[in-house]
């Protein structure tokens with residue numbers, strides 16, 4: 001169990017570094033976007049903001065599963081998913097204002113110049129690209145060490161974004177040197193597509209988790225079978241809940257046990273169940289085991305006792 005918490009801690013630490021890098025990248029791009037009014041940089045800054053929200057949700061999910069022996073907090077997870085959705089909506093809403101202006105002037109004022117006229121602005125997106133590449137290598141290293149699928153998703157995203165940064169950098173240089181409005185528009189659209197890729201990830205994660213579409217019925221019955229095979233008559237299963245977050249599963253098991261079962265035995269059972277579940281599916285990371293006293297057993301023992309007393 002300790003080994004698994006350790007892997008989560010390592011993954012969490014890596015994503016936290018990447019999140020801080022994202023905040024730095026976002027601030028840098030935003031400052032220069034506001035100063036220069038370059039629509040390419042404004043688009044790239046919006047992308048950084050959405051990616052920051054995405055990394056934040058990953059970071060929080062890892063933080064929650066890191067506490068292997070504590071109960072998984074769905075409330076916190078839902079809260080941060082809603083927060084990420086809200087941030088994305090605000091970013092897109094705010095971005096639409098200069099974007100519509102830009103499209104409007106593109107169509108109605110053919111004589112107006114490009115918004116990206118300084119080739120040195122390419123240095124900003126170049127630094128952004130270096131930061132993204134750093135994030136990529138951090139995440140890939142953490143994935144190699146921990147094997148957590150969620151980090152693989154993140155590092156692939158960082159790899160794609162490194163390419164996005166390179167395209168933006170080239171777009172800025174070519175736009176400012178040629179003063180071509182079509183090159184600028186093309187760069188903006190390409191950058192927007194990369195941003196939508198991030199937004200789609202956030203929306204997919206949130207909608208699935210919020211609507212409960214992430215419940216895995218097949219795995220649920222598999223786990224129930226394993227439980228009854230292992231413990232047989234010893235326990236009564238009240239419920240097994242299996243949900244998917246990103247690439248991993250969170251499970252909750254509720255079982256009735258004899259009311260006189262010792263805490264030491266329950267603790268052993270809990271560790272045993274966690275181990276068993278991970279053998280069924282290695283993507284099961286967090287297992288909450290909740291015990292309830294089997295009141296029927298109690299009633300039965302009581303009536304046996306009573307009958308014995310009556311006989312006396």
Ligand SMILES: [Zn+2]
Pocket residue numbers: 047051157161194195198
């Ligand atoms: Zn991205």
